[in-house]
Amino acid sequence: MSSANKYMNIISLILRSLGYLLIALIVISSTYLISMSGIYHTPTTFLSSSNYVSPSNKILIVGGTRGVGLEIVRTLQDRGEDVTAMVRSTSNVKKLNQLGVKQVIADALIKKQVQAIFSQNNYGTVISTLGTSAKDLPARQNFIQSMIYGEVKMDPNKRPDFIGNRNIIDSAKASGANRFILITVIGTGQSHDALPPLARRGHKDVVAQKEKAENHLRASGLAFTIIRPGGFSNGQSSGKAKLTEDHLAFSYIARVDVANLAIETLGNDESIGKTFNAYDSDMLHLYRIFMD
Numbered sequence: 001m002s003s004a005n006k007y008m009n010i011i012s013l014i015l016r017s018l019g020y021l022l023i024a025l026i027v028i029s030s031t032y033l034i035s036m037s038g039i040y041h042t043p044t045t046f047l048s049s050s051n052y053v054s055p056s057n058k059i060l061i062v063g064g065t066r067g068v069g070l071e072i073v074r075t076l077q078d079r080g081e082d083v084t085a086m087v088r089s090t091s092n093v094k095k096l097n098q099l100g101v102k103q104v105i106a107d108a109l110i111k112k113q114v115q116a117i118f119s120q121n122n123y124g125t126v127i128s129t130l131g132t133s134a135k136d137l138p139a140r141q142n143f144i145q146s147m148i149y150g151e152v153k154m155d156p157n158k159r160p161d162f163i164g165n166r167n168i169i170d171s172a173k174a175s176g177a178n179r180f181i182l183i184t185v186i187g188t189g190q191s192h193d194a195l196p197p198l199a200r201r202g203h204k205d206v207v208a209q210k211e212k213a214e215n216h217l218r219a220s221g222l223a224f225t226i227i228r229p230g231g232f233s234n235g236q237s238s239g240k241a242k243l244t245e246d247h248l249a250f251s252y253i254a255r256v257d258v259a260n261l262a263i264e265t266l267g268n269d270e271s272i273g274k275t276f277n278a279y280d281s282d283m284l285h286l287y288r289i290f291m292d
């Protein structure tokens with residue numbers, strides 16, 4: 001065989017191998033995306049949407065420094081409600097300051113601090129979006145690492161998902177609050193099977209904490225609504241987000257839509273004492289969270 005032919009054979013072998021690699025990558029990533037989607041179950045019953053009704057009392061938002069909590073603060077403030085955000089002394093409150101919203105300082109993990117802010121103010125309505133802040137995790141990890149290794153282990157007593165929410169719920173109850181909205185996550189309780197199997201490992205620890213918080217709220221005697229969303233986008237509202245008691249429903253959802261759904265439940269007595277999955281038929285696929 002001439003040396004020219006030898007080179008041709010080597011080049012053709014390399015090209016074929018690259019082709020197989022590309023096909024394998026496309027198959028693996030498509031399988032991954034499909035398995036992480038909400039296409040396997042379509043809910044048919046939803047909480048009827050209702051007009052906003054003011055709770056006509058003081059509203060405390062816990063977790064309002066960013067994300068869903070900040071959207072809730074912004075919208076309620078725009079509606080002219082008497083809103084206060086509970087922040088930590090270490091929180092970045094730049095955005096809350098820009099909104100000119102009232103703030104009280106308490107670390108949700110420190111019971112005495114939480115009790116103090118409730119005893120000094122008579123909040124009638126409490127909305128908690130408390131979640132473990134990335135800055136509080138023992139080591140930064142990215143999404144892919146969490147899928148492979150599971151979430152970084154963290155002492156449950158140092159994360160607010162249960163202990164922090166428990167302190168808020170107990171103080172809200174003791175101080176006479178009459179309404180409590182809690183944001184948790186799909187994967188909790190009866191919604192375990194709705195969470196795509198590949199996402200379960202990475203969310204195991206946090207889901208267990210959120211579940212305890214949900215159970216504590218149910219047992220509190222407060223007029224509660226629990227909302228479980230799937231993965232968040234920071235995009236605009238799709239206008240399609242709804243609440244369903246079908247616990248097998250799964251989708252991604254914009255933070256602003258979770259905020260709107262939570263606010264809508266304030267005036268909807270049908271939502272009291274119920275636990276919902278947040279579902280957006282426009283956001284069934286993982287790639288949607290990167291699009292807006």
Ligand SMILES: NC(=O)c1ccc[n+]([C@@H]2O[C@H](COP(=O)([O-])OP(=O)(O)OC[C@H]3O[C@@H](n4cnc5c(N)ncnc54)[C@H](OP(=O)(O)O)[C@@H]3O)[C@@H](O)[C@H]2O)c1
Nearest residue numbers: 063064065067068091107108129130131133185230231232
């Ligand atoms: N990310 C998702 O895709 C996803 C999906 C489903 C459900 N969720 C859940 O939805 C909720 C909102 O998530 P998000 O991503 O919009 O916001 P986030 O980044 O989880 O915000 C967490 C909030 O909790 C506050 N916080 C944390 N520890 C606290 C403590 N010890 N005392 C007082 N405040 C404390 C944070 O304040 P600092 O500014 O002081 O840290 C922040 O305001 C969370 O419960 C989250 O677990 C998230």
